[in-house]
Amino acid sequence: MKFVFAIVPSVIILLVALIAVAPWGAPDGARFVMPLLPYMAAHLFLMRGVGVVPSPVLFGVGVFMDLATNGPLGFWALIYLGAALVVRHLPGEMVRGVMGRLGGLGAMVLVLIVFQIALASLYKFEWVDWQGVIAGTSIAGVPVLLLDLLWRPGRRERQLNVTNRGAEHARRFG
């Protein structure tokens, strides 16, 4: 059971990454949204403290996105890991209840926007399309918002919240 608990988030993040790189025939603006979807899946697990999101998985998926989107190696990996670092350091009070988690989501979107604009502008030595980044990242946050509102904690999650096992697992595997 512990093994399943540890591996399910990683499998879901990998599946979302594969879905994100597929050519769906989406409008041009979707190119700002799709590479963020794997991190959005990771964010749900990070915020809920359910399951384990290992850093190597975030790194691997980031490099995969770099390769699949013809970007420079390390760009998405650094964005994902940087955002995860911030989310893991959010104060516990901030993610209490729905409003707190919405605040966490807002903070994450802001961090992603700043990271993307700063890193890409530094990389290119010119300002990138910041309007596209802001719109794309905000749109990418919508599925997280909806899932978070619809997510009802299961028995396992309730147990974890009670006994604080999530922290143990995170310390052991995270």
Add this chain to the structure above:
Amino acid sequence: MAGVQHDSYQRGAMRRAPQSVSALHFFLMFLAAGLLILARVEHPASVAIATAARGFIAPVVSLVADIARPVRQVVHNAARYLTVESELQRLERELATLQNLLERASTLEARNAELARLARLVGEAPVDAVTVAVVAGRQGLFSQSVTVGAGRDQGLRYGQPVFSGDGLFGRIVRAGETTAQVLMLSDNSSRIAVEVGERQTPALVVGDDTARPRLVYLKAGSNVAEGAKVVTSGASGSFPRGILVGHLAAESDVVRVVPLSSLVAGRYLTVMKHEVPAPPGAEQDKMPERGQSRERARAAETNPEASSRRMGVSP
């Protein structure tokens, strides 16, 4: 103690335990930053790793693309049904114009053939072309390129022009063994020497990450009208002369080119196996092997591959 924690949950207290961040996380961040710096300085190791890794993941990405194809087709068809009425009217107008042009073209073609015969003009050799599948599209902030599922093994080389539909799409900037990266016209590092209008005024098409690249270095006072044809000049040797790029469009104080090719990559692109002169000091694996493509073209003339087709490059 357990009772206190249970009580804490019942009151809706903290539902997420603080998570520790391991040293591994910081190590991976430094590793990612290092990779990014190496990519920025275009270190040969970084380029080699990226090219090899793209070849490695290409089958996976291609498989995902195949799975997504029916959905893509449904979206495409739905979009077409929404615009079918206006599209029909546009096609009827175009048909009327084209019928007039067809008559003129046949007269001009006959005259051209007669003049070529009188001048003993040697015709341009046809260039080999191959159709390749797009395995990874444009996404993210570094998105003005696509990956195709063919590389050096299929005869693709640095600099070869790539077409989508009827017009120029971009050129190959990196060729791995089984995949190649195509830089689009719209990328801000793309520069293409062109000629504009009937007077063949020289200029440069410069990408700026928009769907309509800019036209620069157009001679002041040049008498070119909006809608004038923009074709490659062949001045740099990277492209054959006369490939249609698009039409001129004025946009406030900037002159732009409306590409004939849709810059949203479809499922397939066509690569013209044009021999590109290698710049001095260029890397061997990125540059074309001189003489080889000519030999291949000769071989293809006698025994054309099933996937290749002939393509005239005359204007």
